[in-house]
Amino acid sequence: MVFNLWSILLIASASQCVFLIVFFANRPSRNKLASRLLILMLSVLLFMTVSNLWYASKIYLDVPWLAGVGRGSTLLLGPAFFLYTLAVVKPDFKLKTKHLLHLLGYVLNWGVLIMQPRPAGLSSEMAAVEAFLMDGLPASPVVLGRFAFYSLHFITYLYLSHQAVKQLKQSNDAYTIAMETRGRWITRLNLILVVLAVAICTGFIYASVTQYYSFQTNFLLTLIYSFFIYVIAYQALSDDKQVHPEFKLKYQGSLGDEKEKEKTIVQLKKVLEEEKLFLRSDLKQADVASKLNLPAHQLTKLLNSALNQSFFDLINEYRVKHFISLAQDENNKHLSIFGLAQESGFKSKSSFNTAFKKVEGQTPSTFLKNSSVN
CATH class of the missing domain: 1.20.1070 (Rhopdopsin 7-helix transmembrane proteins)
Incomplete structure (x- = not known):
């Protein structure tokens, strides 16, 4: 050389x-x-x-x-x-x-x-x-x-x-x-x-x-x-x-008019449904807010004004629906009620029971008995 x-x-x-x-x-x-x-x-x-x-x-x-x-x-x-x-x-x-x-x-x-x-x-x-x-x-x-x-x-x-x-x-x-x-x-x-x-x-x-x-x-x-x-x-x-700039939106201070709010709600639901973030038991509001390029407190304000819900009420609603779909699947009969709850993103039995009763108006066991699923 x-x-x-x-x-x-x-x-x-x-x-x-x-x-x-x-x-x-x-x-x-x-x-x-x-x-x-x-x-x-x-x-x-x-x-x-x-x-x-x-x-x-x-x-x-x-x-x-x-x-x-x-x-x-x-x-x-x-x-x-x-x-x-x-x-x-x-x-x-x-x-x-x-x-x-x-x-x-x-x-x-x-x-x-x-x-x-x-x-x-x-x-x-x-x-x-x-x-x-x-x-x-x-x-x-x-x-x-x-x-x-x-x-x-x-x-x-x-x-x-x-x-x-x-x-x-x-x-x-x-x-x-x-x-x-x-x-x-x-x-x-x-x-x-x-x-x-x-x-x-x-x-x-x-x-x-x-x-x-x-x-x-x-x-x-x-x-x-x-x-x-x-x-x-x-x-x-x-x-x-x-050199590799991200496409993070500026903080705007507000979500603007009703059309802008509706658009953001649609994006929120799309993110939750497509990526199934609610299945993560450690999910934080900041995680979802970052997906929408919003500050966490602005997401709170949006949910309160547009859906009259808190962030965790919305997430638990998705988790309960997922629990019901799992419970209705014959392939999951070997799992206990809490086992299905864990698969749906719940951490504890008490938080699951509280969330389920809030969404469905009855306990999980009563709901499953009335639905003839067991």
Whole structure:
């Protein structure tokens, strides 16, 4: 392994990438999708860094089979950055199967590379690498075509990311981490990647004019995406909430008009019914309030005014209904009354009996006897 300015810079960048990947993988985040996509983007950058390190430190002399493994990595960086942008600025963004289409450019590029004629034998391939590092390699029409594709592909994704940020101006900013703050962060990253795109285009133009592609272009690109990595690192260590910002609503002080209250009640019931939070015996009001992006005291006020119920009255009502459905299931006949109550989220027999009588107007045993369930 050879150490020079280029290889040392690449080792530093790779180390920083590994640190950030571990940092974000272990850092609690309420915007898990943004964290995962950021880790994906850093992994792509790590891949690009290591593939260049293969050339810079002459690792190819010991591991020749890795020749050219990182070619076309820019075709992964653009989509990764765009998807990360969407996760930062769009509260309803979710990854879907269709997003795999963003890999199409990278797959097509490798299809072209596989079909290209390669130097005959390993020694010829290593000689080509040595020539590339010394004087550069001839830029054939196929090579120039590939680099033109890299440039257009990358610029397209930077434009899409810019448009996603631009749309924030029309959005209603009701989040604790303002959309303007999110937009500034993405714009800062986008500007660095624009410089990277300009460098790629400059390398393409230079290769078109001279008919040679020089390793110096790779060195320039290394400087830019290393800077990009360190900008993320600086932000992560100073205030990582901007890097993977959650979509927590601001405290509004009130729930507004009746329509807003009704909407929140619908959301509350949906959360309780779909996630079955009431089955948790340790459920707290704050747990449910956080699901609705409300302060706990505001949820109390809503339940009192809209349903004339306390939080635990509502939860116990759901638990009693669940108990009845379990009791009516023939498969649960082996369970005692209290066993069914525990399965429904009740902690103690006394709290269960009190809640049941309040909801149904009779004791559990009387109810079951009258329902002919036993």
